[in-house]
Amino acid sequence: MSDAAVIDAEGIAQKREHPARTTIKRLLRHRLFMTGLVLFLIIATAAILAPWITDVDPNRLSMRNKFKPPGEGWIFGTDSFGRSLWSRVVWGAQLSMLIGASVVALNAVFGILIGAAAGYFRRIDNLLMRINDALMAFPAILLAIAVTSVLGPSTFNVILALGIVYIPRTARIVRSSVIVLREMEFVQAAVAAGAGHWRILTRHILPNAMAPVIVQLSFLFAFAVLSEATLSFLGVGAVPPTPTWGNIMAEGRDFMREAPWIITIPGIALMITVMGLNFLGDGLRDVLDPRLRIQQ
C-alpha cells in the first residue's frame, strides 16, 4: 500500500512516467517475483545454452560407465545405460522450455481470439462457452493423455494436446474481462466516434484485458511443463530415448535402490521450474492485478 503511494508520488514528481516503467519498477522491487525470475532464468539459460554446456551426446551409451554417482567426471552421474545425466537433464530442460513456450504461445493466440470473440459478440457467446465448458469438464491430464494417445506420441502432439486442454481456461478468463470492458464508457465513446469492431477490440478492449491474461499465462507455463513431464513419465509423451524429464524419471524407477539420483535430479529441475514460474505468476498478479489477490 505505502509502496504504491511512494511510486505514485514519484510518478507525479517526474511529470507522468510511462505506466510500463512504473510496472517494471514495482516488479523489480517484488521479492517473490525476482526470486521466481532468477529460478526460471537458471533453467531457461541452461536450456538455451544446451549445445555449448554439454560435451556428451545425451543419447550416447557407455555401458562401462553405468550408475556412476554424481561427482567426479560426471556432474550429475550416469543412468543405467551409462548416459550422462547432465546432458540428458540439460537437453530435457530445452524440451520442457520449448513445450512450455509453445503451449503459452498457442494459448495467447487462440485463448485471446476465442475469449474476445465470445465476450464481444454476444451471438456466438453461448455456443463457444458451452464447448469451452465441455472441454473444461474433462479432467485435464486425462484429456491430454487421450488426445496424445489418439494422435500418437510426439513432441508436437503433446503441445497440441496441452493446447486443447488449456485454451478453454484462457479463453474463459479473457471473456470475463471483455464482457465487463465492453460496457465501459470509454468503449461506448469509441463506438460513438465511429470506430469499427476490430479497432474497438484491439485498441480499446484488449489492452485493458491483458493483466489477468499475462498472470494466467505465467501459471500456464508451469502447468504445461508439469503436464509434459507427467505425460512422458506415464509413457504417452515424447518417445524414449528423447531426453525429457519425465522419460528420465520413468527410466529411473527400476533403479531406485542403486541409483536414486536418476529420479531426484530431473525431479528437482522440474520443481525449480514450476516453483520459479509460480513465484513469477504470484508476483505478476500482485503488481498487475491486485484485485485478484483477495480471491486467491
Added chain:
Amino acid sequence: MFLVALRRLLSAIPVLFIVSLISFGLMRLIPGDPAASIAGTSATPAQIEQLRRDLGLDEPLLMQLLHYYQGLLQGDFGKSLLLGKGVLAATMERLPVTIGLSLYALVLTLLIGVASGIIAALRQNTWVDQVAMMIAMLGISIPGFFLGLLMIIFFAVQLGWLPSGGYVPFTQDPIGWLRSTTMPAISLALLQAGLLARITRSGMLEVLRQDYVRTARAKGLPERQVILKHALANALIPIVTVVGIIISLLLSGAVVTEALFSLPGMGQLLTQAVLSRDYPMVQGGLLLVTTFLVLVNILVDVLYALIDPRVRYE
C-alpha cells in the same frame, strides 16, 4: 433448494452432450485407419475387417453416431477390447479404488489445508505464517509424482515402512488399506492442501476484518468461539466453492498416482487402455469419469446454496 439443483442439472445437459460428442469424435481422430491401428501391425486384413465391423466403423458416420447415442441411452458405453467386458462394468469395478483414494486425499487436504490456513491467518506476518505459506508454496510446486517417487525411495526402499505398491481392499483389511493408500493419498493431497491453505488464509483474513467479528469480540465472547463460530463459518464459503475444483484435481491426479503406486483404480485402467490402444475403453471411460465429475460439481453447488442463503435468492 430443489430449484437450484434442478437448474444446475438442466444446465449440465448441453455440457454433457458436447462432452459425449467430443468423446465420440476422439476415436475418429486417429490418423489413417482406426481399425488397422487398433489391431496392430501383425493383424491380417481379415482380422482388421472383422474388428472394423465389430466396432461399427464400417457404417456411415451418422449411423455410427446414432448407434452411439442409442447405446448411451441404454447404459451401453461400449466394450473394452482388452478386458472383453463392458466399459461400464469395468469402470464400476475400478471406481471404488479411485473414490476411496480420492476421499482419503480429500480428508487430508481439508485437514491440512484449512488448519494451516487458519493458523497462518491468526498469526499473520509472524514466522508461523511465513513458514506455513512457504510449505504451502512448496506443496504447490512439487509435482505429485515426484513427491510420490521420493516417498517410495525414502519410506519404502530405504526404511521399508510402507509397501511401494499393491492394493488391499478396505473391506478385506482396513489396516492394510491404510498402509497401501497412505503414501498415494499424501502425494495426491499436498498440492491441493497448499492451494487450500492459501485460499483459507486470505478468506480468514478478509473475514477477521469484518464488523461482526469485532462485535463478537466486543460483547465478550471467548476468542475460540469468535474464531470457530463467527469467523470460520463465513470463511468456509469460498472454501466450499473450491472443494468442487479440488475433487476434480484429485480425480485427475489419481490417474498418475495410481500408475505410480500400481493401485488398480480408474486411472490405471485408463492409462493401460491408452497404452494398449483399447480406444473403446478410453472413449467410454473418459465419458463416464467426466459425467461423474460434472455430477459431483452439481452436488457441490447445491451444498453451496445450502450453506449460503444469498445464492438461493439470486
